[in-house]
Amino acid sequence: MLTATGLSCVRGERRLFAGLDLAVGPGEWLHVQGENGAGKTSLLRILSSLAPPAEGQIFWRGAPIRELAEDYRREMLFLGHHGAVKEELTPFENLLLAAQLDGAPLDETEALGTLARFGLRGREDLAVRFLSAGQKRRVLLARLAVRKATLWILDEPFTALDVKAVDMLSALIEEHLAGGGMAILTSHQSMPLPNGKVLKI
Amino acid sequence: MNAILAVIRRDLLLAMRRKSEVLTALFFFVIVVSLFPLGIGPEAALLKKIAPGILWVAALLATMLGLARLFAPDHADGTLEQMVLSPTPLGLLITGKIAAHWITTGLPLVLLAPVLGIQFDLDAEALGILVVALLLGTPLLSLIGAIGAALTLGVRGGGVLLSLLVLPLYVPALIFGAGAVEAHISGLGAGGHLSLLAALLALAVFFAPWATTAALRIALE
Amino acid sequence: MNNKIINWFKYASPQSFYPLAGKMIPWFWALAAIFGGIGLWITFFAAPTDFQQGEGYRIIFIHVPAAWMSMFIYIVMAGWAALGLALNTRLSGMMAQALAPTGAIMAFLSLWTGAFWGKPMWGAWWVWDARLTSALILFFLYIGFIALQAAIDDPRRADKAGAILALVGVVNVPIIYFSVKWWNTLHQGASVSLTKAPTMAATMLWGMLIMALAFWMYSIAVALTRVRAIILEREAHTEWVKELPEVKGTGQ
Numbered sequence: 049m050l051t052a053t054g055l056s057c058v059r060g061e062r063r064l065f066a067g068l069d070l071a072v073g074p075g076e077w078l079h080v081q082g083e084n085g086a087g088k089t090s091l092l093r094i095l096s097s098l099a100p101p102a103e104g105q106i107f108w109r110g111a112p113i114r115e116l117a118e119d120y121r122r123e124m125l126f127l128g129h130h131g132a133v134k135e136e137l138t139p140f141e142n143l144l145l146a147a148q149l150d151g152a153p154l155d156e157t158e159a160l161g162t163l164a165r166f167g168l169r170g171r172e173d174l175a176v177r178f179l180s181a182g183q184k185r186r187v188l189l190a191r192l193a194v195r196k197a198t199l200w201i202l203d204e205p206f207t208a209l210d211v212k213a214v215d216m217l218s219a220l221i222e223e224h225l226a227g228g229g230m231a232i233l234t235s236h237q238s239m240p241l242p243n244g245k246v247l248k249i
Numbered sequence: 250m251n252a253i254l255a256v257i258r259r260d261l262l263l264a265m266r267r268k269s270e271v272l273t274a275l276f277f278f279v280i281v282v283s284l285f286p287l288g289i290g291p292e293a294a295l296l297k298k299i300a301p302g303i304l305w306v307a308a309l310l311a312t313m314l315g316l317a318r319l320f321a322p323d324h325a326d327g328t329l330e331q332m333v334l335s336p337t338p339l340g341l342l343i344t345g346k347i348a349a350h351w352i353t354t355g356l357p358l359v360l361l362a363p364v365l366g367i368q369f370d371l372d373a374e375a376l377g378i379l380v381v382a383l384l385l386g387t388p389l390l391s392l393i394g395a396i397g398a399a400l401t402l403g404v405r406g407g408g409v410l411l412s413l414l415v416l417p418l419y420v421p422a423l424i425f426g427a428g429a430v431e432a433h434i435s436g437l438g439a440g441g442h443l444s445l446l447a448a449l450l451a452l453a454v455f456f457a458p459w460a461t462t463a464a465l466r467i468a469l470e
Numbered sequence: 471m472n473n474k475i476i477n478w479f480k481y482a483s484p485q486s487f488y489p490l491a492g493k494m495i496p497w498f499w500a501l502a503a504i505f506g507g508i509g510l511w512i513t514f515f516a517a518p519t520d521f522q523q524g525e526g527y528r529i530i531f532i533h534v535p536a537a538w539m540s541m542f543i544y545i546v547m548a549g550w551a552a553l554g555l556a557l558n559t560r561l562s563g564m565m566a567q568a569l570a571p572t573g574a575i576m577a578f579l580s581l582w583t584g585a586f587w588g589k590p591m592w593g594a595w596w597v598w599d600a601r602l603t604s605a606l607i608l609f610f611l612y613i614g615f616i617a618l619q620a621a622i623d624d625p626r627r628a629d630k631a632g633a634i635l636a637l638v639g640v641v642n643v644p645i646i647y648f649s650v651k652w653w654n655t656l657h658q659g660a661s662v663s664l665t666k667a668p669t670m671a672a673t674m675l676w677g678m679l680i681m682a683l684a685f686w687m688y689s690i691a692v693a694l695t696r697v698r699a700i701i702l703e704r705e706a707h708t709e710w711v712k713e714l715p716e717v718k719g720t721g722q
Contacts, residue, residue: 096334097334098330098333098334098469098470099469099470100470118336118337118338119336121334121335121336122336124334126330126331126334128327128330129327130325130326130327130330131326131327132326132327132328132330132331133326134263134326134328135326136263136266136267137262137263137266141262145255145258145259145262146331148251148252148255148259149252149255149256149259149331149332149335149337149342150335150336150337151251151252151335151336151337152336175266
């Protein structure tokens with residue numbers, strides 16, 4: 049359960065939003081909507097603990113995330129505008145190394161299986177810079193699938209995905225929610241997922 | 250510890266995939282060192298006297314060259330964000346990155362320096378001291394440099410600013426490092442210099458990753 | 471007791487510090503003028519001519535206080551920086567930013583006067599003397615701090631990054647000073663040290679102390695003036711700044 053009370057965000061000298069409350073429980077997801085520059089990304093960065101809020105507090109299972117620190121980060125996965133995918137490495141290496149940095153090494157067969165599930169079979173050993181933009185995003189989806197996190201915070205996850213990949217991601221999120229997971233995401237598309245809440249800023 | 254090794258492995262793998270960056274810094278080192286005799290003249294006694302200083306100044310500059318790219322690529326593709334958000338303490342990951350930076354830029358300088366030292370007619374013992382001094386000093390350069398690289402991450406004119414911030418902080422390393430070889434040549438013994446260099450290294454190993462981590466968090470807010 | 475703590479935090483907000491600083495500035499200017507007047511009188515009239523160094527030595531009445539201030543301001547700056555990082559108060563960063571140019575000027579002044587002193591004494595404008603060299607490096611540290619703050623657009627980030635740099639610098643200043651001194655003694659050090667006048671007469675000591683006080687007052691006055699300007703600049707969008715009489719008249 050993630051709850052936040054009285055969040056406000058100041059960028060430079062400008063106040064983007066103030067007095068924001070939100071709550072996401074198991075099996076629920078939150079669709080953050082707003083115009084460009086309204087502070088959607090800033091909100092996600094605050095919720096992921098990358099940036100501190102100017103005011104307000106965020107609680108994970110009732111404890112402030114500032115104090116939980118690593119315990120919160122272990123259960124949370126944030127994907128931002130940048131994919132965090134290394135162009136010089138292959139999709140396979142990317143998955144394994146990201147998992148190692150997170151201190152949860154990944155089984156090689158599981159990694160290969162997940163890549164295959166997202167249509168990257170035969171591309172495992174090709175450096176990411178030779179892949180198309182859509183295929184790069186699929187590497188990210190694979191990471192989403194292998195990293196065992198309860199809370200997903202996704203910034204524009206549907207960008208640059210083709211119809212098939214959009215379906216894959218939707219199915220992935222649905223599966224995640226069905227298993228008691230939570231998700232917070234920004235997206236310009238409307239999403240046909242159950243248990244959704246909308247937050248307009 | 251596993252996390253540190255994982256980062257080192259990852260960064261070395263990345264360095265292998267873009268070898269040119271590592272080699273550029275190395276050739277830069279060789280070229281700078283070779284330019285001094287051309288500017289000063291071929292007088293052997295004088296060159297021998299200033300050789301430690303030249304080698305050390307060139308090592309400082311060559312280290313600077315790679316520093317701007319220490320965090321910048323990871324910052325650009327979002328990997329750095331993932332490191333900050335990783336369950337592994339950021340300090341460990343950063344220590345690994347600094348270690349990898351030293352292996353790719355510092356260590357080759359240490360190995361290459363004796364070859365260049367021969368050009369300046371340094372005797373075998375002086376070359377030995379030079380290697381030991383660089384072995385203690387180059388990690389110090391990577392550690393201090395990492396603070397500057399983190400502070401100037403994503404900042405306008407970051408590269409030039411980085412050298413402005415970091416080079417003054419390199420002064421003690423330069424003095425003790427070059428001084429060790431000079432002291433040996435003049436018969437004073439290099440022990441004092443080397444132990445001071447080691448003390449500075451111990452201090453930096455303790456504090457620099459901490460300061461770098463703090464600076465990175467600020468840069469990513 | 472409790473009351474006192476609350477008062478302290480009250481003045482940590484730029485809004486309440488701004489008028490307070492405005493009230494203090496004239497006093498510090500006045501003190502700077504008084505001490506400066508007495509100090510200069512001692513410098514030029516009361517202090518005896520040095521039998522070894524002649525009249526030229528009188529420049530140390532400027533040089534030594536400037537060198538002291540340049541080191542001291544860096545420590546104060548780092549202190550504000552640490553406070554800002556620990557308590558996350560906005561004013562701390564502004565104070566550090568306001569102090570840096572004064573510190574840099576002091577370091578530069580001590581180099582400049584050192585060169586003027588060195589020409590007749592050593593026969594050269596510049597000698598790689600331990601003190602001069604460390605003053606030069608201190609000057610570089612100030613320039614680095616100012617450049618870093620100027621290069622970062624977000625003032626909060628600039629404050630925090632500057633704070634870390636100042637703290638790293640303050641740890642390094644003694645190390646640098648020591649290493650430069652070590653380097654200097656190893657390579658046949660300079661014969662006459664700048665600050666060790668052979669016989670420091672009592673009048674000379676007094677003159678130097680009073681001049682140091684004058685420099686102190688000047689630095690505080692200038693830093694407060696600068697911090698007021700920084701507050702106005704950063705808080706320009708707030709209501710209380712728009713309501714200030716000195717702001718209201720202008721702008722439109």
